[in-house]
Amino acid sequence: MxxxxxxxxxxxxxxxxxxLWLLGLLVPILLNGSWISIMAIFAIYAxxxxxxxxxxxxAGMYDMGHAVYFGVGAYVTAILNTQFGWPIFVTWPVAIxxxxxxxxxxxxxIVKLRGDYLLVATIGFNIIFVLALGNNVANLTGGPDxxxxxxxxxxxxxxxxxxxxxxxxxxxxxxxxxxxxxxxxRSRIGRVFRYLKEDELAATTLGVNARNYKILAFAIxxxxxxxxxxxxAVQLASVSPGSFVxxxxxxxxxxxxVGGQASIPGVLLGTALMFVVPQVFRGLAQYRYFAFGxxxxxxxxxxxxxxxxxxxAR
Amino acid sequence: xxxxLQQFINGVTVGGFYALIALGYTMVYGVLKLINFAHxxxxxxxxxxxxxxxxxxxxxxxxxxxxxxxxxxxxxVAIGIAGAVLEFTAxxxxxxAHRLSAVVSALGASMLIENGIMLIWSPEVKVFPxxxxxxxxxKMGTASISFVQVMIILGSLILMAxxxxxxxxxxxxxxxxxxxxxxxxxxxxxxxxNRVIASVFVLGPALGAVGGLFVGLYYREAYFNMGWIxxxxxxxxxxxxxxxxxxxxxxxxxxxxxxxxxxxxxVSSSWQEAITFALLIAILLVRPTGILGERVAxxx
Numbered sequence: 001m002x003x004x005x006x007x008x009x010x011x012x013x014x015x016x017x018x019x020l021w022l023l024g025l026l027v028p029i030l031l032n033g034s035w036i037s038i039m040a041i042f043a044i045y046a047x048x049x050x051x052x053x054x055x056x057x058x059a060g061m062y063d064m065g066h067a068v069y070f071g072v073g074a075y076v077t078a079i080l081n082t083q084f085g086w087p088i089f090v091t092w093p094v095a096i097x098x099x100x101x102x103x104x105x106x107x108x109x110i111v112k113l114r115g116d117y118l119l120v121a122t123i124g125f126n127i128i129f130v131l132a133l134g135n136n137v138a139n140l141t142g143g144p145d146x147x148x149x150x151x152x153x154x155x156x157x158x159x160x161x162x163x164x165x166x167x168x169x170x171x172x173x174x175x176x177x178x179x180x181x182x183x184x185x186r187s188r189i190g191r192v193f194r195y196l197k198e199d200e201l202a203a204t205t206l207g208v209n210a211r212n213y214k215i216l217a218f219a220i221x222x223x224x225x226x227x228x229x230x231x232x233a234v235q236l237a238s239v240s241p242g243s244f245v246x247x248x249x250x251x252x253x254x255x256x257x258v259g260g261q262a263s264i265p266g267v268l269l270g271t272a273l274m275f276v277v278p279q280v281f282r283g284l285a286q287y288r289y290f291a292f293g294x295x296x297x298x299x300x301x302x303x304x305x306x307x308x309x310x311x312x313a314r
Numbered sequence: 315x316x317x318x319l320q321q322f323i324n325g326v327t328v329g330g331f332y333a334l335i336a337l338g339y340t341m342v343y344g345v346l347k348l349i350n351f352a353h354x355x356x357x358x359x360x361x362x363x364x365x366x367x368x369x370x371x372x373x374x375x376x377x378x379x380x381x382x383x384x385x386x387x388x389x390x391v392a393i394g395i396a397g398a399v400l401e402f403t404a405x406x407x408x409x410x411a412h413r414l415s416a417v418v419s420a421l422g423a424s425m426l427i428e429n430g431i432m433l434i435w436s437p438e439v440k441v442f443p444x445x446x447x448x449x450x451x452x453k454m455g456t457a458s459i460s461f462v463q464v465m466i467i468l469g470s471l472i473l474m475a476x477x478x479x480x481x482x483x484x485x486x487x488x489x490x491x492x493x494x495x496x497x498x499x500x501x502x503x504x505x506x507x508n509r510v511i512a513s514v515f516v517l518g519p520a521l522g523a524v525g526g527l528f529v530g531l532y533y534r535e536a537y538f539n540m541g542w543i544x545x546x547x548x549x550x551x552x553x554x555x556x557x558x559x560x561x562x563x564x565x566x567x568x569x570x571x572x573x574x575x576x577x578x579x580x581v582s583s584s585w586q587e588a589i590t591f592a593l594l595i596a597i598l599l600v601r602p603t604g605i606l607g608e609r610v611a612x613x614x
Contacts, residue, residue, distance in 0.1 A: 062417075110598070110599070113599075115413075116343075116349055117598050121595050123591075128588045128592065131584070131588045134584070135584050135585065250421055254422070261414075286433065289425050289429040290425070290426060290432075290433060292422070293424070293425030294426055295422070296421060296422025300404075300415045300416070300422070301403075301404070304411035304415040
């Protein structure tokens with residue numbers, strides 16, 4: 001009886017997400033150019049924030065250097081496209097694999113560190129990464145100015161050059177990441193991540209290889225961030241070290257905590273608060289981070305679990 | 315040989331203010347297991363407050379030494395109060411929450427202070443006038459030590475010795491150490507742990523304020539977002555010495571200062587931060603508890 005009364009309500013709640021996504025398809029038709037690009041940027045950062053959530057909110061590792069993997073994806077696409085003339089869609093899988101590999105390689109030695117030490121090590125990676133980009137490593141990264149002139153993606157001879165078509169590309173990619181997150185949540189891997197987060201000791205006694213799964217969490221998170229990096233390079237037609245600095249990692253970290261760990265609506269809401277709301281108050285730009293600082297404290301004090309915490313496990 | 319001596323002097327100077335700032339991180343981490351990300355920004359806020367006092371012209375042209383002392387006292391008191399306010403508003407309500415909530419609160423506080431500085435003192439680099447300190451230096455062979463270096467080295471040594479004495483030889487210092495080891499047991503022994511935590515949030519930032527003003531006087535500039543990098547370096551110093559360990563932070567600061575001074579001679583300056591962080595990661599991998607070991611009980 002209880003179940004039958006609740007079913008329509010639950011079904012409606014589950015339909016809200018997909019409906020909002022479908023509504024998003026109307027953005028290029030209904031809104032003007034600047035809002036189309038704001039929503040495109042939102043979709044890209046939502047992907048990065050969701051990937052940060054895999055490492056931080058789901059596997060429970062304090063990763064404060066996630067902008068590195070976002071940057072790897074963006075730079076791989078920019079370098080391959082501008083210097084070697086590869087089409088964007090060919091660079092995309094390379095960017096994803098490169099970011100995932102770097103995620104695995106960087107995390108392999110440090111996943112044994114607990115909590116705060118891991119956090120500090122990942123900050124170190126981020127700072128070294130940005131310095132390397134700025135110092136024009138191997139004459140590929142273009143130094144402090146970065147790389148300009150990233151081309152537009154072509155699909156079957158059709159150039160995705162308008163803001164609207166790029167938005168659809170980003171919006172589709174976001175849908176793919178959301179589906180992946182949903183599947184991850186229901187999969188064995190997702191459950192192992194959660195188990196490791198809740199009680200690593202218990203998980204290892206049940207035969208979970210903690211180290212391998214932690215590296216896997218980093219690799220998956222980094223791969224998704226790398227995929228978003230490609231889209232970011234295309235959206236701005238350029239990349240520069242400033243987009244991947246340590247404070248960007250802090251913002252991503254805060255999005256997950258402010259929104260709600262391991263909560264998809266929470267992370268999306270957090271991304272919207274950090275990247276869309278400021279656009280509404282652009283006249284007050286200089287107060288933006290001042291207000292963010294206050295907001296972060298207030299949200300944490302009032303809702304330590306985040307604005308939209310994860311619901312009970314179904 | 316003189317080059318080595320000069321680098322040593324420079325290294326000890328830089329190490330002095332790193333150590334002073336590191337003490338705030340390590341004391342807070344000791345009692346709360348919280349990385350107070352706002353600490354670096356508090357210290358740099360002190361540099362701005364100190365600069366405003368020094369350039370206020372109060373006391374006329376002959377105020378010299380008195381004005382300098384006033385700048386340090388005003389900065390230390392103001393930042394000590396700011397630390398206590400921060401603890402009370404941003405951290406205390408989260409004492410029982412998930413520890414990452416407090417970390418985000420600290421990050422928020424850091425953003426708030428950094429951008430507060432920007433709104434008050436403008437985003438431009440503030441230059442410390444050259445006439446704030448006597449322009450004296452003493453020659454030692456071809457190496458030399460300037461007035462500001464002597465002031466920083468002596469000042470940080472005195473403050474560190476004072477803190478060491480306070481923490482190890484007074485009743486309240488014992489209470490601080492007891493709270494760092496086991497808060498519940500300390501509470502059962504009749505220690506007012508809330509007061510200990512509040513005092514740590516006054517002492518740490520007040521010492522850091524002196525460190526921050528040293529940074530400004532030494533490099534003769536201050537800009538609103540420099541708290542991050544000096545904070546991170548000081549935090550690395552705390553980890554090198556063993557976070558949670560007060561003498562460790564002093565040792566770590568001096569070692570990091572010397573490391574930076576000597577590494578700078580051999581590596582291009584554009585990579586200098588990178589080697590500091592590479593050193594940090596190497597230490598974390600080899601000996602995560604730092605040189606003097608961590609005095610933080612691991613909870614299982």
